[in-house]
Structure formats: structure tokens, C-alpha cells
Amino acid sequence: MTPMPSFFRPDATNAPMAGIEFGPMNFLAMHNVKRAVASVLGLLLLLDGGVLIATGYFNLGVVLPLVMGLGLCSLGLWWVPMKRWLGATPRRATLWRWFWYGVFLWLATVAVFWSVLATRASTQLPTTAPAAIVVLGSGSPGAAASPTLVARLDLALRDALRHPDALVVVSGGISFRTQSEGEVMAAYLQERGLSAHRIVKEELSTSTQENLVFSRRLLAAAGVPDDAPIHLVTSDFHTLRAGLIARRAGYPAVTTLGADTPLYLRYNIWLREYFALVSSWALREY
Structure with a gap:
């Protein structure tokens, strides 16, 4: 029987593809990317909220991004201990996963609302004379x-x-x-x-x-x-x-x-x- 190519075997740790698909370095790199994305998005949201508050705007549309930015920056800063704490019990991991499902669902509704506003936006003056x-x-x-x-x-x-x-x-x-x-x-x-x-x-x-x-x-x-x-x-x-x-x-x-x-x-x-x-x-x- 022809032997199975080494990169298809679960025990083939020295295969060229193993490090890409299953290796710990790839796992670590993915977490570093997520951590960097969280940190960058957090800093942008903090900057957005901070600048607008400094110019006199203070409402939910300014404060909420500021709070979200603080949360994302905290997540990026304490990524490793947070992942360790979440992974300590299946319940925590499940709740965390459902939390993000909720966040993305909410973001989807915001995107739909924004698209409705964008389609309604018009500065065309009506022809009917108003009282x-x-x-x-x-x-x-x-x-x-x-x-x-x-x-x-x-x-x-x-x-x-x-x-x-x-x-x-x-x-x-x-x-x-x-x-x-x-x-x-x-x-x-x-x-x-x-x-x-x-x-x-x-x-x-x-x-x-x-x-x-x-x-x-x-x-x-x-x-x-x-x-x-x-x-x-x-x-x-x-x-x-x-x-x-x-x-x-x-x-x-x-x-x-x-x-x-x-x-x-x-x-x-x-x-x-x-x-x-x-x-x-x-x-x-x-």
C-alpha cells in the first residue's frame, strides 16, 4: 500500500503544512492579530469620543463609542489573562461567545438603520409652497x-x-x-x-x-x-x-x-x- 503523505497524518509534526494548519505559532499569531485589532479599534474610538467631548459634544452617540473604545483597549492590554480566565470554565467561554454574538447582531441592526438614513438623505427642496x-x-x-x-x-x-x-x-x-x-x-x-x-x-x-x-x-x-x-x-x-x-x-x-x-x-x-x-x-x- 502506498504510504499516506506526511502532511495528511495527524502525527506528522515535521510536515511543511503542519506548522501552518496546526502549529502553535499560527495559533499565537492569530491571537496577536486579534489583540492588535482590538487595540487599534479601541484607540480610534477613544480618540473619536475624546475629541468630540473636548469640543463640547456630550451625548450617547459620543459616550458609547468612548466606552467601547475603553473596553477594546482593556481587552488588548489584558488579552492573555482574559483568555486564561475565560477558558477556566466552559460556562465562561459560552457566555463570552454569546456576548459577541449579541454585539455583532446589534451592529447589524445599526448598519441597517444607517443604510435607511443614507437612502432618505436629500437636500432637494420640495415644489409645494408651505404655509x-x-x-x-x-x-x-x-x-x-x-x-x-x-x-x-x-x-x-x-x-x-x-x-x-x-x-x-x-x-x-x-x-x-x-x-x-x-x-x-x-x-x-x-x-x-x-x-x-x-x-x-x-x-x-x-x-x-x-x-x-x-x-x-x-x-x-x-x-x-x-x-x-x-x-x-x-x-x-x-x-x-x-x-x-x-x-x-x-x-x-x-x-x-x-x-x-x-x-x-x-x-x-x-x-x-x-x-x-x-x-x-x-x-x-x-
Whole structure:
């Protein structure tokens, strides 16, 4: 009988392929790759969160990547003792494996949500003339309009110039500022040529639902019928949730316009919106 080639035999430790398929060096190299990947991803997430917090942004979309980055860096740093501890009992290894199944499943749902937001993103202005244009605030840090808010205001200004008879409601409360966001928004639009008599300031809201409910009351007081066409200006990531809440808040003829989110903020803001959509559903805001 022809002898079995050495690299097919389980006992062939000196075969050329054995070190590649079964050797301890390959096992060690794979663990080093995983450790390096965890460390690099962790550092990138820490850098992302740290820079945004330093510039005044503090929300779940910023904090969660920061926490994830800390966890990944810790995993990379203590990889060997962690693997030893997890391998001490089958139960630990099983729980660890299911934990990562859950993480990847969650990441898949985030990816699907982001793809939905990406397909909805459009700065095309609708042709239907609105009775009013409602601009939602974005929680700007400090007393100046944030890049996200500036993008919304610029889009609203373009729309307002196309429809000179439409009122413009700027909606945003005080929160942690000494000046309401509505006031900041109104000043920005007036500096760029929009007449003050067209602007209605809503300065009490602290959430999207309050933005829309309080703005609806101001529109009613200004004589705008409930069924009048309304343009709702927000950011690309926010159009889905804002549109759902608007219909629940009494805007049957609303059209949402989404401004581009600055790239350096985009995915943190989209991540925050993922949780905000779930929260709004749980609170029955839509």
C-alpha cells in the first residue's frame, strides 16, 4: 500500500503544512492579530469620543463609542489573562461567545438603520409652497449655532427665499445655555437677510416632541390652519423620527427636509439617533 503523505497524518509534526494548519505559532499569531485589532479599534474610538467631548459634544452617540473604545483597549492590554480566565470554565467561554454574538447582531441592526438614513438623505427642496417652515434646533453647545444647526438654518433659508409668504418658526429652548436656541437661530437668519417679521421664535422646547407641539400652538395663534402644508427642516439623520412625531403632533401635511450632517459628526449623531428612535417609540411619541 502506498504510504499516506506526511502532511495528511495527524502525527506528522515535521510536515511543511503542519506548522501552518496546526502549529502553535499560527495559533499565537492569530491571537496577536486579534489583540492588535482590538487595540487599534479601541484607540480610534477613544480618540473619536475624546475629541468630540473636548469640543463640547456630550451625548450617547459620543459616550458609547468612548466606552467601547475603553473596553477594546482593556481587552488588548489584558488579552492573555482574559483568555486564561475565560477558558477556566466552559460556562465562561459560552457566555463570552454569546456576548459577541449579541454585539455583532446589534451592529447589524445599526448598519441597517444607517443604510435607511443614507437612502432618505436629500437636500432637494420640495415644489409645494408651505404655509410655514419649521426649523428644529439641534442642542448647540454654547451661544453660537453648531455646524449641525448651521446646515439646518442654511437649508431653511434657501426654502424661505423660495417661498416669501411662508412664516419661519425657529424652535429650540434654553437647556444648558443662557440664551435660547430659538434666539440664536433667529439671529442667524436675520443676519443673512431674512426679515424679522417672518420669524416666529419657539423658546421653551427641550425635545423633538416639544419642538413640534409648541410650534404647532404658535402656528395656530398665527392663523395657520392645522391642515396647511408645512415644511419641517431638520438634519438628514432626523427626518425619519421627526416626520413620525410630527404626524402624531398634528401636522397631517408635513414634508421633511434633511440637511447634511458634517462628516466628522455624522456617525456619532446617527448612532445617537438609533437610540433616540427606539426611545421615542417606547415613549409613544409616534
